[in-house]
Amino acid sequence: MLKNYVKTAFKVFLRRKFFTFISLFAISFTLTVLMVATALLDHVFGPLPPEVKTDRTLGVYELRWEVEAGDSRSAQDGPISYAFLDRYVRTLPDVERVSIFTHFFSSPVTSYKDGEKIESYLRRTDGEFWKIFEFNFVEGGPFTTQDEKDANFVAVINEATRKRFFGDQSAAGKTVEVDGQRFRVVGVVANVPIFRPVPFADIWVPISTSKTRDHLDRQNLLGGFQALVLARKPSDVPRTKEAFRVSLSRVEFPNPGHTNRLYAQAETFFEAVSQRLVGSKEESHPERLLAVIVGFMILFMLLPTINLINLNVSRILERASEIGVRKTFGASSRTLIGQFVVENVLLTLIGGLIGFILSFLVLQMLTHSGLIQYAEFHINHRIFLYGLLIALFFGVFSGVYPAYKMSRLHPAEALRRRA
Amino acid sequence: MIHLESIEKVYRTEKIETLALSSINLDVQEGEFISVMGPSGCGKSTLLNIIGLLDAPTQGKVALNGTEITSYEDRRVARIRNEQVGFIFQTFHLISDLSVLDNVEIPLLYRRNLSGSQRRRMALEALDRVKLTSRVHHFPSQLSGGQQQRTAVARAIAGRPRVLLADEPTGNLDSRMGDEIMGILEDLNRNEKTTIIMVTHDPRLAEKTERIVRLFDGRQVN
Numbered sequence: 284m285l286k287n288y289v290k291t292a293f294k295v296f297l298r299r300k301f302f303t304f305i306s307l308f309a310i311s312f313t314l315t316v317l318m319v320a321t322a323l324l325d326h327v328f329g330p331l332p333p334e335v336k337t338d339r340t341l342g343v344y345e346l347r348w349e350v351e352a353g354d355s356r357s358a359q360d361g362p363i364s365y366a367f368l369d370r371y372v373r374t375l376p377d378v379e380r381v382s383i384f385t386h387f388f389s390s391p392v393t394s395y396k397d398g399e400k401i402e403s404y405l406r407r408t409d410g411e412f413w414k415i416f417e418f419n420f421v422e423g424g425p426f427t428t429q430d431e432k433d434a435n436f437v438a439v440i441n442e443a444t445r446k447r448f449f450g451d452q453s454a455a456g457k458t459v460e461v462d463g464q465r466f467r468v469v470g471v472v473a474n475v476p477i478f479r480p481v482p483f484a485d486i487w488v489p490i491s492t493s494k495t496r497d498h499l500d501r502q503n504l505l506g507g508f509q510a511l512v513l514a515r516k517p518s519d520v521p522r523t524k525e526a527f528r529v530s531l532s533r534v535e536f537p538n539p540g541h542t543n544r545l546y547a548q549a550e551t552f553f554e555a556v557s558q559r560l561v562g563s564k565e566e567s568h569p570e571r572l573l574a575v576i577v578g579f580m581i582l583f584m585l586l587p588t589i590n591l592i593n594l595n596v597s598r599i600l601e602r603a604s605e606i607g608v609r610k611t612f613g614a615s616s617r618t619l620i621g622q623f624v625v626e627n628v629l630l631t632l633i634g635g636l637i638g639f640i641l642s643f644l645v646l647q648m649l650t651h652s653g654l655i656q657y658a659e660f661h662i663n664h665r666i667f668l669y670g671l672l673i674a675l676f677f678g679v680f681s682g683v684y685p686a687y688k689m690s691r692l693h694p695a696e697a698l699r700r701r702a
Numbered sequence: 703m704i705h706l707e708s709i710e711k712v713y714r715t716e717k718i719e720t721l722a723l724s725s726i727n728l729d730v731q732e733g734e735f736i737s738v739m740g741p742s743g744c745g746k747s748t749l750l751n752i753i754g755l756l757d758a759p760t761q762g763k764v765a766l767n768g769t770e771i772t773s774y775e776d777r778r779v780a781r782i783r784n785e786q787v788g789f790i791f792q793t794f795h796l797i798s799d800l801s802v803l804d805n806v807e808i809p810l811l812y813r814r815n816l817s818g819s820q821r822r823r824m825a826l827e828a829l830d831r832v833k834l835t836s837r838v839h840h841f842p843s844q845l846s847g848g849q850q851q852r853t854a855v856a857r858a859i860a861g862r863p864r865v866l867l868a869d870e871p872t873g874n875l876d877s878r879m880g881d882e883i884m885g886i887l888e889d890l891n892r893n894e895k896t897t898i899i900m901v902t903h904d905p906r907l908a909e910k911t912e913r914i915v916r917l918f919d920g921r922q923v924n
Contacts, residue, residue, distance in 0.1 A: 376772075604797075611754075613809055615780040615812075
């Protein structure tokens with residue numbers, strides 16, 4: 284029966300080529316936009332190298348410190364001090380690893396090569412950083428915890444930096460001068476796109492090579508650092524979050540005589556973004572951000588869906604005779620609904636296929652445009668699956684009502700109408 | 703086999719009420735070949751639709767093989783139509799996008815437990831009965847009127863129904879083609895004992911049937 288439906292579907296598509304073209308255009312355009320958006324979101328939040336352990340990685344990115352002293356109130360928020368993270372995050376129980384590193388939003392540092400100014404994003408990290416992430420090393424390897432302890436002036440650079448400093452030559456063992464400091468290159472990694480702000484940088488060096496020792500000042504709660512906590516397994520994540528909350532409740536403030544309130548979370552990157560956009564001081568409310576994203580997608584699909592429903596309903600009269608015949612010879616309303624939904628899903632899948640091709644082209648254009656630093660967009664299996672689900676949802680949702688209307692046609696009435 | 707009792711059919715719109723059938727009582731025995739005659743608009747097609755379960759009476763009972771089916775729900779009625787009733791229409795009502803073979807297979811699509819090969823075989827058998835096997839892959843637009851009606855007959859008999867309802871089956875055909883179709887129906891009635899109820903304007907064809915039911919303004923007349 285499915286074969287008959289498919290055969291009939293193609294005949295119907297070819298009978299009214301213009302209507303079919305309009306439908307396919309609407310479907311493929313809508314799906315292209317949604318799939319490109321999904322691809323962008325997946326590339327920002329999904330597990331992609333070097334961030335592949337996202338299901339058990341939590342970040343402590345920001346802290347908000349409110350102080351009340353009599354009538355006076357003040358608040359500070361931002362990245363955290365190294366001392367705070369070292370004392371209250373590195374000591375969290377039952378976790379696999381903790382890494383502390385400088386935060387992303389710092390100004391680029393300057394180097395000079397053959398009189399030419401080179402600006403690079405520098406990140407200072409510990410040795411654990413390289414065990415939480417899975418960078419793709421094209422040369423050498425990472426610096427270690429021992430390097431960090433010994434304050435060795437070693438560096439890992441990305442391919443783009445290698446190109447800027449050394450052209451097409453190997454960089455391992457060579458020296459780069461960055462922000463007035465000289466480092467020996469121990470490893471070269473594939474570029475990390477800028478929309479991965481946690482691992483992103485051009486050059487990574489040990490924290491202990493910082494120009495000052497200010498980060499060790501225990502009085503500061505805020506500073507220029509962030510931390511990542513790698514739980515042993517995904518099911519440990521809630522426990523790790525709770526452990527951080529408990530640790531936070533034990534913070535010793537430099538001004539105990541005042542009323543101090545501290546707000547911070549050990550959270551996923553999505554939760555962190557959600558907190559900034561839709562959350563509160565205490566909660567990140569990731570479900571709100573998800574609802575907003577899904578809501579926008581549904582709203583975007585709504586207009587073409589309504590148009591497609593209208594188009595399909597208007598074709599009921601055209602197929603009234605066929606519906607009458609099928610009902611006469613034993614098709615129940617439910618069977619006819621199934622047939623027409625199959626036809627609509629088929630059309631949507633064809634539109635989806637066109638949408639995939641167009642999405643691929645758009646993502647390729649975005650990759651090669653250089654608009655987003657080091658970005659390489661591609662359609663992975665997750666994006667393919669999301670796209671397929673969106674297409675199916677579109678097909679079923681826009682097909683059910685017209686199918687229902689078609690199936691309700693009285694057979695005797697339907698037969699009286701001519702095709 | 704078919705029992706209609708006190709059948710009444712009223713069509714209602716917002717402003718008008720039309721009495722299409724009134725006080726129709728009819729019994730059709732198994733294997734009978736009867737015709738229904740009357741002027742245009744007297745309710746012949748409405749009567750056929752009610753017998754064929756395409757329409758429900760406003761009042762009265764319809765029974766098939768002793769079982770009253772007036773109040774059956776949609777799916778059950780559809781199944782009875784599929785298994786026991788075949789239809790032939792004046793305007794053929796073939797699906798233009800499907801080939802002859804695919805058109806004939808339509809009733810078999812809605813039968814449970816029939817494989818694709820079984821459907822194909824039954825459809826080809828039906829086409830063989832109407833001598834149209836040389837046109838199985840043609841489309842309706844490539845056939846003559848007589849060939850189209852023969853395809854419709856094949857479609858109606860593919861599932862081997864016990865009752866065949868023909869609404870002016872020769873109405874759009876010339877006399878030669880009409881005689882051909884009538885011959886096929888007579889053959890089915892004689893050899894397969896298929897019960898046939900035929901609406902016709904042609905007294906020549908009606909006289910070939912066993913009994914004539916006459917309608918006038920929605921009522922039976924003797």
